Amino acid sequence: MVFSIGGMRLAARTEDVWGVSPWTESIPVPSRTPFVQAMLKRDHQVMPVYDLATRLSRTVQGDPLLCLVARHADGPMAICIDAAVPSLETVDAAAIRPNISGDIDTLGSVTIGGDDVAIVALQRLGRLG
């Protein structure tokens, strides 16, 4: 799945994504974990928010913003993404290259529409050790 944050295109494996829905206001939580300082309440479910935009020094764009719910190894985790509706792309596993940028934890990168797109490792995003 290809999505964007602050205009920056990123990808995630579809099996690492629970769903995408409109973003709702998050609830601040006192926390010292980098980029995990809020939670999102949906019906009776509460999940942490990972501020990937700040992690990438970007500002999410558009209205209404969207919420990507990641299948994180520690449980569902919400990420605010641009309003641009994500798209599905099928890529050959052999086309995935190691990502050496080091900005975020990735599963590699792939060329989509002429852009080099990092595949975010959603399952372990934000893990400290």
Add this chain to the structure above:
Amino acid sequence: MSLRGHHKSANVFVETASFLVVRLGRSYLALPADGVRGVLTPEEAGHEQAVTAAGTLYQPVDLAQLLSVVADVSGLEMRTVLYSNGHSHGAIRVEQVVGLTDVDRKTVLPLPLQFQCDERRWFGGMMLYQDLLVLIVNPSWALGELAEVIPMAARETARMVAVGGSC
């Protein structure tokens, strides 16, 4: 010392826990009610930081500072919660006392594992109260009794830095 609402569980056979729900800034926090010794208005608490009540000295606890929360404790709804666990006593200033509630312990949720740093010592869990997300404060930490844990936490932080992350 009046409270806004006391919502009791209808089923007395359900294992419940009582909490005093307070607000600091935009955060709603719960203190286990068994440690609450009183709730004072600004007039009752006086201008001193420490409060003496019924012969017990309650040392000031700046919970907003401990949590790095921006709070305004100069408003009319500000209250001082006298809190004790028997051997430590604290006067905790809050922006607002929201209410007292009994909750089924099964509805108390752990803090999600994605929270990995000091907040795991700050909060014993979380719950929903009147559609609000409420974080349950660990009284031992708030009263300063977890100081002996800090060296261990520092070692853990050092380990995390070594593997590529940091609190």
